[in-house]
């Protein structure tokens with residue numbers, strides 16, 4: 173009988189033991205990076221409507237959360253400040269003020285839980301009144317080189333306050349080298365740079381922008397973030413980031429860009445991260461609220477797919493939720 177001679181892949185799917193035995197990809201808590209949002213005040217834990225399970229914390233409640241996450245096996249958090257509009261201006265000046273919310277948060281966390289790896293986003297959008305990631309020129313476009321100067325200053329402030337990893341997410345040309353040089357010139361050689369190498373001008377950042385209050389007042393971010401139609405360009409960005417001294421690379425968003433992750437995985441030996449962004453998370457939770465999907469199962473499937481495509485680490489709002497299901 174001819175069928176007996178056929179390869180039968182189902183043989184290895186018959187029992188849980190066999191399936192575990194041949195599983196190729198795994199997710200571990202230490203591979204998840206948790207984005208966290210900090211506001212001024214005390215005792216704050218403000219829910220975010222479009223991101224169930226995500227909160228704006230004040231420094232005290234945030235610290236508790238970070239300790240709890242460490243105990244659950246998380247090894248890195250990525251911090252974003254949420255500012256009142258009164259503190260924002262066209263230049264994002266608050267980003268450079270010593271003693272601002274983010275620097276105080278870093279100092280506090282470093283003291284209370286030094287074991288945790290502290291990452292911070294380096295871009296100006298939480299600080300600018302117009303919502304763009306840099307400062308604008310006379311035509312309203314983001315001015316690359318003036319922005320670099322500010323980002324380098326901001327990087328120094330954050331590194332001195334205790335950041336272990338700086339994550340430039342602004343997509344300015346040359347920023348990795350510029351920031352690296354500034355760090356090295358100031359005795360901060362030990363601070364790493366995780367570069368948002370391929371950050372696409374995606375429509376999936378909506379809930380994040382609502383939460384941070386950074387929706388661009390005018391225009392969009394297509395003048396600096398990448399065109400979703402381009403893949404080869406990601407390789408150019410990757411080569412530049414490596415040359416400029418990046419320690420880790422990141423692709424963002426994740427699921428629509430798994431091909432990019434897979435290509436960068438071939439291209440570099442550096443650790444590769446993916447950002448499973450607010451819209452990717454919110455879509456699942458919204459469908460689950462209607463009873464159309466099982467959020468926990470879909471989130472796990474999303475994250476394992478991102479790993480399978482080549483990511484070593486995943487930034488995700490789903491981290492805490494999926495921790496409990498990681499054994500399956």
Ligand code: PBG
Pocket residue numbers: 293295297305341342376377378379380381393448449450451
């Ligand atoms: C800012 C930044 C954004 C995100 C992370 N850093 C938004 C943007 O580029 O407008 C989005 C993250 C998310 O949607 O979860 N540079």
